[in-house]
Amino acid sequence: MKITRRTFLKVSGATAVGTVLSGLGFDLSPAEVYAQTLRIKGAKETTSICCYCSVGCGIIVHTDAKGKVINAEGDPDHPISEGALCAKGGSSYQIAINPNRLQKVRYRAPNSGGWKEVSWEWALNKIAANIKKSRDASFTEKNAAGQVVNRTNGIASVGSAAMDNEECWLFQKFLRSLGIGSGRVVRTRCNDQSLYRF
Amino acid sequence: MTNHYIDFRNSDVILNMGSNAAENHPVSFKWIQAAKDRGALFIHVDPRFTRTSTKADIFVRLRSGTDIAFLGGMIKYILDNNLYDEFYVKNYTNASFIVNPNYGFDDGLFSGYDPNKRAYDQKTWALEKDENGIPKRDNSLQDPRCVFQLLKKHYSRYTPEKVTEITGTPGDDLLKVYKAYSSTGTPDKAGTILYAMGWTQHTVGVQNIRTMAMIQLLLGNMGVAGGGVNALRGESNVQGSTDHALLYHIIPAYLPTPRAQWATIEDYNKTTPASKDPRSANWWKNRPKYLVSLLKSMYGDKATKDNDFGYSWMPKLDPTQDASWLNLFDEMYKGTFTGFFVWGMNPACSSANAGKVRQAMTKLDWMVNVNVFDNESGSFWKGPGMNPKKIKTEVFQLPCAAFLEKEGSITNSGRWSQWRYKAANPPGVAKPDGDIMYELFKKVRALYAKGKGAFPEPILNLKWDYETKGHFDVHKVAKEINGYDLTTGKLVPSFGALKDDGTTSSGNWLFSGSYTEAGNMAARRKKDDPTGLGLYPGWSWCWPVNRRIIYNRASVDLDGNPRNPNRVVIKWDAATKKWVGDVPDGGWPPMGTEGFYPFIMKPDGVAHIFGPGLKDGPFPEHYEPLECPIEKNLMSSQRINPVVKIFEGGPDTFLTCDPKYPFVCTTYRVTEHWQTGVLTRWLPWLIEAEPQLFCEMSQELAKLREIKNGDRVVVETARGKVVAVAIVTSRMKPFNIAGQTVHQIGLPWHYGWIWPKDGGESANLLTPTVGDPNTMIPESKAFMANVRKVAKKAKS
Numbered sequence: 001m002k003i004t005r006r007t008f009l010k011v012s013g014a015t016a017v018g019t020v021l022s023g024l025g026f027d028l029s030p031a032e033v034y035a036q037t038l039r040i041k042g043a044k045e046t047t048s049i050c051c052y053c054s055v056g057c058g059i060i061v062h063t064d065a066k067g068k069v070i071n072a073e074g075d076p077d078h079p080i081s082e083g084a085l086c087a088k089g090g091s092s093y094q095i096a097i098n099p100n101r102l103q104k105v106r107y108r109a110p111n112s113g114g115w116k117e118v119s120w121e122w123a124l125n126k127i128a129a130n131i132k133k134s135r136d137a138s139f140t141e142k143n144a145a146g147q148v149v150n151r152t153n154g155i156a157s158v159g160s161a162a163m164d165n166e167e168c169w170l171f172q173k174f175l176r177s178l179g180i181g182s183g184r185v186v187r188t189r190c191n192d193q194s195l196y197r198f
Numbered sequence: 199m200t201n202h203y204i205d206f207r208n209s210d211v212i213l214n215m216g217s218n219a220a221e222n223h224p225v226s227f228k229w230i231q232a233a234k235d236r237g238a239l240f241i242h243v244d245p246r247f248t249r250t251s252t253k254a255d256i257f258v259r260l261r262s263g264t265d266i267a268f269l270g271g272m273i274k275y276i277l278d279n280n281l282y283d284e285f286y287v288k289n290y291t292n293a294s295f296i297v298n299p300n301y302g303f304d305d306g307l308f309s310g311y312d313p314n315k316r317a318y319d320q321k322t323w324a325l326e327k328d329e330n331g332i333p334k335r336d337n338s339l340q341d342p343r344c345v346f347q348l349l350k351k352h353y354s355r356y357t358p359e360k361v362t363e364i365t366g367t368p369g370d371d372l373l374k375v376y377k378a379y380s381s382t383g384t385p386d387k388a389g390t391i392l393y394a395m396g397w398t399q400h401t402v403g404v405q406n407i408r409t410m411a412m413i414q415l416l417l418g419n420m421g422v423a424g425g426g427v428n429a430l431r432g433e434s435n436v437q438g439s440t441d442h443a444l445l446y447h448i449i450p451a452y453l454p455t456p457r458a459q460w461a462t463i464e465d466y467n468k469t470t471p472a473s474k475d476p477r478s479a480n481w482w483k484n485r486p487k488y489l490v491s492l493l494k495s496m497y498g499d500k501a502t503k504d505n506d507f508g509y510s511w512m513p514k515l516d517p518t519q520d521a522s523w524l525n526l527f528d529e530m531y532k533g534t535f536t537g538f539f540v541w542g543m544n545p546a547c548s549s550a551n552a553g554k555v556r557q558a559m560t561k562l563d564w565m566v567n568v569n570v571f572d573n574e575s576g577s578f579w580k581g582p583g584m585n586p587k588k589i590k591t592e593v594f595q596l597p598c599a600a601f602l603e604k605e606g607s608i609t610n611s612g613r614w615s616q617w618r619y620k621a622a623n624p625p626g627v628a629k630p631d632g633d634i635m636y637e638l639f640k641k642v643r644a645l646y647a648k649g650k651g652a653f654p655e656p657i658l659n660l661k662w663d664y665e666t667k668g669h670f671d672v673h674k675v676a677k678e679i680n681g682y683d684l685t686t687g688k689l690v691p692s693f694g695a696l697k698d699d700g701t702t703s704s705g706n707w708l709f710s711g712s713y714t715e716a717g718n719m720a721a722r723r724k725k726d727d728p729t730g731l732g733l734y735p736g737w738s739w740c741w742p743v744n745r746r747i748i749y750n751r752a753s754v755d756l757d758g759n760p761r762n763p764n765r766v767v768i769k770w771d772a773a774t775k776k777w778v779g780d781v782p783d784g785g786w787p788p789m790g791t792e793g794f795y796p797f798i799m800k801p802d803g804v805a806h807i808f809g810p811g812l813k814d815g816p817f818p819e820h821y822e823p824l825e826c827p828i829e830k831n832l833m834s835s836q837r838i839n840p841v842v843k844i845f846e847g848g849p850d851t852f853l854t855c856d857p858k859y860p861f862v863c864t865t866y867r868v869t870e871h872w873q874t875g876v877l878t879r880w881l882p883w884l885i886e887a888e889p890q891l892f893c894e895m896s897q898e899l900a901k902l903r904e905i906k907n908g909d910r911v912v913v914e915t916a917r918g919k920v921v922a923v924a925i926v927t928s929r930m931k932p933f934n935i936a937g938q939t940v941h942q943i944g945l946p947w948h949y950g951w952i953w954p955k956d957g958g959e960s961a962n963l964l965t966p967t968v969g970d971p972n973t974m975i976p977e978s979k980a981f982m983a984n985v986r987k988v989a990k991k992a993k994s
Contacts, residue, residue: 046621047723049608051601052872054431055203055225056610061602061621069602069622079725079734080203080610086224087870087884094881095600096622100571100953102597103626108579110590120627120637123594128641130564130592132651134537139652143516147458150653151513156526156535159444159568160542160631161436162877164606165615166675167632168435168442169705170664171541172450173496174639177660179513179653 040071047075050089051162057081057089061096069096131155135178152179200748201390201426202612202740204732207232208424208765211239211382211389213375216265216397216406220249222867223430226392227253233424239378243268244396245864245942246894247929256378258371261933262864262942263400263823263980267364267833268372269409270356270820275376276416277350281383283418285761287339289789290752290796291415291805293346294335296326301343301816303352306834308815316841323810325802331474333802345808349412352817355833364820364832366933366940383417385761388424395432396866399979401839403970405818408809412818415805421752421783421796423731423765431611432873434601438609441708441741442679446521449512450706453489456514463489463509471801478803479784479794487698487707494703495678498661503700511656522974523549524967528845530558538565542598542631546574546581547874547950547960550976551967553918554849556581564592568634570600573876574950574960582951582959598631599624606632606672607712607720609741615712616738617721636662636670673718679705680713689714692743708741719744729779731765745781749797752805756790813971814841823980824968825854825916827862827940841971850967851916854982859915861899862942863983865961871948874960879953891949891958893922893985896930899941903986910988913945915981918963920945921988943985947978 043062050057058078062071072093076083085092095101105123106115138154157175160168206212206229220227230253234240242254251257260268276282287293300322302309310319326334326343339346362369382389391414397406411420411427419425431437443450460466466489471482489509493501497508515521527545529535531554538559549555559565559578567576572595574581579589603624609615624630639662646654664674681690681704693710696702704710712719724736733746740746747753750767754760758770758777768779770788777785786793795803810816821839822831831837837854853859870888871878878884893913895905905911907926912919922945933940947961965978 044621046602046619048602048618048621049434049610049616051434051877053223054434054436054611055223056434056608056612056614056616057225059602063622067622072602077723077725079732079737080612080614081225082228084225084228087887088872088878089225091878091881091883092602094883095570095877096602096625098571098880100880101600101625101628102569102571102595103628104597105627106593106595108591108593108595110592111587113580113586115595120629123596124638124641127564127566127594127638128645130537131642132645134535134563136652138536141653143458145458147514147516148461148510149458149514149516150510150656151515154535155537155539156530157539157541158523158526158543158545159540161433161439161444162542163435163439163631164604164608164618164672165435165438165442165709166606166672166679167630167635168439168444169450169679170632170675171635172443173660173705174635175539176449176496176513177511177639177656178642179656 043070050085050092052088052092055080057085059085059089059092061093069093131178139179150179155180199426199428199611199613200420201428202614202746203610204229204734205423205426205747206230206390206392207236208388208731209233209238209390210387210424211241211379212392213241213243213379213389214250214254214392215243217392217394217430218244218248218250218396218866219392219430220253221869222394222432224869226430241375241378243375246944256374258367258375259931259933260365260367261935261940262862263826264365264820265397265406266402266409266818267356267361267820268367269413270353270818271358271361271372272376272379272413273349273353273409273416274356276380276383276413277353279380281380282416283383283385285755286418286752287346287416288337289756291807292325292333292802293344293349293807294337294339295345295808296334296336296341296343297345297348297808298322298324298326299343301348303817306819306821306831306836307840311840316843318813318815318841320810323816325808325810333475349807349817360832363936366935379413380417382419385418386764388422388762388765389414389417389419390425390428392428392430394430396979398975399977401824401842401968401970401977402814402818402821403975404812404972405814408812409818412807415807418761420805421747421749421767422762423747423753423767426747429611434610435608437611437613438607438615441609442706446515450492451488451708453485453492456509456512457517458514459517460514463506466509473801473803475803477795478801479786479798480801480803481784481798482801487696488693488704490698490700491681491696491702491704491707494684494700495681495705496661497659500659500661501700507700508656508659511659520974522969524845524969524974524976527555527558528967530561531848533561535561536563538562540565540575541568544573544575544874544876544950546578547947547962550962550965550978551849551917552960552962554967556584557849560584560589560591562591564594566594566596568596568598568631569876570598571876571880572952573874574952577952596634597624597626597628598634599628604630604632604672607676613740614738615709615720615741617718630670632672632675633670636664676713676718678703679709681705681707681710691715711743712739712741729766731767733780735780743781745783747780749783750780751783751789751796754788756788758788814839823977824966825852825859825982826980827855827860827982828936828938829855832936839971842968843971845967849917852966852968853916856982859982859984860941861983861985862940863913863915863964863981864942864944864979865947865965866944867948868946871946873948874950875948878948879950879957885954885957888948889954889957891920891922891945891961892925893943893945894925894927894930895943895985896932896941897926897928898932899930899943899985900924900926905985905987911985912988913943913964913983913985915964915966915983917966920959920961920963922958943983
């Protein structure tokens with residue numbers, strides 16, 4: 001019998017755990033599995049889906065009492081991945097606990113050699129002002145042929161297949177309201193036609 | 199995908215071509231293995247012997263960029279040996295349709311070519327219709343102008359000898375693949391194709407896939423369990439971002455983007471696909487309902503019948519404008535844009551000809567870069583060769599939450615929309631992307647409400663009410679996407695309820711049914727599998743209408759009986775007059791009674807073996823990559839795809855058959871990294887496992903260039919160069935192409951200068967600015983390069 005943490009928990013009350021004897025003459029795997037449980041004992045489980053490729057593997061994220069991510073592993077109930085993850089999915093909790101994460105809003109002034117930390121309020125106000133300036137300067141109501149186009153020609157956008165569906169939909173709404181939508185929305189270089197579409 | 203990941207296990211022959219599934223979609227391999235355990239045959243066709251090849255029953259090599267030749271030979275083999283599914287071809291495809299008498303093909307060119315425009319006039323590719331507007335057919339498939347006979351004629355040129363000369367694949371290897379795959383042409387057998395960027399990133403990318411789609415139709419493999427055309431997509435929500443139209447040419451759910459020549463909804467609706475055939479469901483005839491419902495979700499109460507539901511507020515493309523990636527950066531390079539959003543992307547490494555992209559960014563006034571980690575795009579101004587003092591671009595780098603720090607859904611390649619929950623708070627002041635854009639728009643709107651500005655209507659009238667207690671609420675957007683009955687205020691149960699009179703809304707008709715009065719369907723976790731095929735209809739939710747295998751009406755005969763009784767996707771129950779099994783492609787009775795043709799999204803109701811809609815021809819034809827090792831295309835006088843756009847000047851150079859760049863080069867990925875590496879290079883486990891850029895080459899080439907395994911080498915093209923560690927391996931072999939030895943090399947594209955410090959640069963500094971004429975996807979999988987050992991520094 002293949003012992004996973006879950007099956008171990010299910011059968012550990014019974015004595016009839018199938019044993020495969022190791023070279024030492026006794027079976028280490030239940031002990032190893034038990035040791036794994038200590039790390040996540042009492043942790044909160046949250047189901048998620050892997051952020052990397054498009055298979056859509058199930059992940060269970062474990063957080064401790066303080067809400068810190070302490071582990072992520074395959075979701076054994078997930079019908080596609082059945083608990084498996086590749087090297088990337090299996091490492092994904094290192095995104096959450098990574099000291100190199102961007103944690104501050106940063107601004108680089110024209111011709112400057114470095115970043116400056118700024119507040120959300122300051123950054124969003126300045127970006128909004130930039131959007132308005134670029135939009136107002138480049139907005140085109142009619143094209144050269146005199147046809148109505150109502151389009152912003154001076155702002156471009158790329159991204160993103162790394163966002164959630166709801167964010168993708170909201171982002172296209174945001175861009176199209178600015179007049180960017182039909183002119184310049186592009187996603188990623190690598191997927192422009194591999195899609196399944198009607 | 200027309201099918202889905204678990205469905206691989208239902209296949210009898212799996213062809214993996216243009217993809218390295220074991221390396222790049224490792225967990226998908228579980229289902230390839232499950233098929234193999236049942237006795238299925240697994241075929242891998244690739245320039246390299248990879249992790250996928252190690253599991254293949256048949257592995258054969260081909261030169262990068264020669265897939266149409268390879269598959270064209272398979273079409274010929276299927277036709278010559280009568281291995282096609284005759285019932286399927288006659289009833290469910292346009293093989294019997296009659297083509298315009300002026301259609302022709304000569305020496306690499308289809309009829310209607312204009313060399314000055316580098317474009318076709320497609321008039322002569324039309325299918326003929328009778329006096330009632332119904333396509334003319336010859337069901338005996340004998341008429342010399344019917345699609346079937348034209349197909350035969352076109353591919354008669356793809357002889358095994360010719361294919362071998364072009365691809366470098368030995369004749370015996372070709373035959374092994376052709377024979378094995380075409381064994382799925384009987385109703386009791388299914389064959390599937392798993393492909394990825396190895397097929398798409400070519401100047402013939404769309405036609406690569408079309409060639410295989412045609413094979414799938416000839417063999418009757420579409421709509422069946424274990425069949426289909428299945429793209430293994432590279433990103434977790436690339437399907438969803440496509441569905442929601444983060445693209446220039448479509449608005450949500452595959453509606454065409456409004457263009458200047460369609461000034462009103464009435465004009466737009468004149469382009470609605472139409473059919474006069476009473477047997478064709480022509481589902482796209484419902485498009486006007488989806489457009490008005492979308493406009494209601496965009497502008498809410500402000501969209502009224504009197505103002506054309508706000509249609510004029512939607513931005514419009516010029517009549518033939520192509521605003522795709524390569525053109526976008528070409529214009530940026532020329533200084534067209536002042537502002538740029540780089541949201542969850544890294545074009546400084548992901549774009550073809552990345553050196554040009556990095557230069558283009560210096561022309562901007564401002565850039566907004568939203569990401570989880572620092573990246574080469576947000577920090578482009580301090581990259582190699584840049585002088586920050588001379589770069590005017592303001593950059594805002596906004597920290598966003600990672601996937602496990604927010605709630606929402608993503609859609610996998612099998613079209614399953616799966617909900618994920620928030621496990622932890624994001625670090626520092628980072629916020630979910632949704633919160634950032636939600637708050638940013640409110641700031642923009644306030645500016646337009648306060649003062650004068652250009653055309654403020656679409657901004658002031660936008661429906662932007664997705665918050666609860668002052669915070670962005672993702673559930674409200676999910677419901678908006680599903681849509682409402684605006685009379686009752688209830689969520690619609692499916693797109694069948696949508697109307698064109700402004701009484702319904704839906705942000706994306708294909709997602710109607712995803713979040714209904716019954717709840718959030720994407721969050722479901724039921725494990726029932728009533729068909730036994732692994733469809734799991736109660737797990738998550740799949741578009742459209744939870745249909746797990748698209749075109750499933752092609753899996754039954756004219757009476758609704760499954761053509762393969764062992765793998766029943768749907769079946770007509772005559773007693774209850776209902777379909778059982780998967781959600782059928784329309785609930786009408788079987789086609790043999792009063793039902794419709796099975797391919798309901800096509801105006802003619804049948805699948806296109808002859809495809810008159812693409813820019814480069816109704817049948818796929820082999821052309822060489824823009825940069826290739828042979829001076830003449832062995833199939834015709836047209837060396838390259840005659841309708842590709844050529845970018846010339848400045849950073850856009852290319853050299854073909856040039857002794858300076860004698861080797862075919864390709865790019866790819868490894869398991870431990872993802873895309874440009876922004877989400878993997880910073881993870882200690884992953885960067886330890888794959889720390890730096892490498893270049894794979896054959897032992898023969900290494901000997902020729904006096905390179906040893908582990909040496910540092912320079913890989914160079916007409917655009918740029920990178921330094922990599924040489925991997926000398928028997929996994930790569932030289933090809934014999936038309937009597938000459940051609941070497942191939944390859945390298946992954948996951949790296950960049952920012953981190954790790956000695957990890958190497960982006961392989962996209964090498965790739966050319968040239969794209970497929972239909973999609974403009976760049977040709978990153980076949981170009982010409984040189985490789986040489988880094989000269990050791992002289993000891994002082």
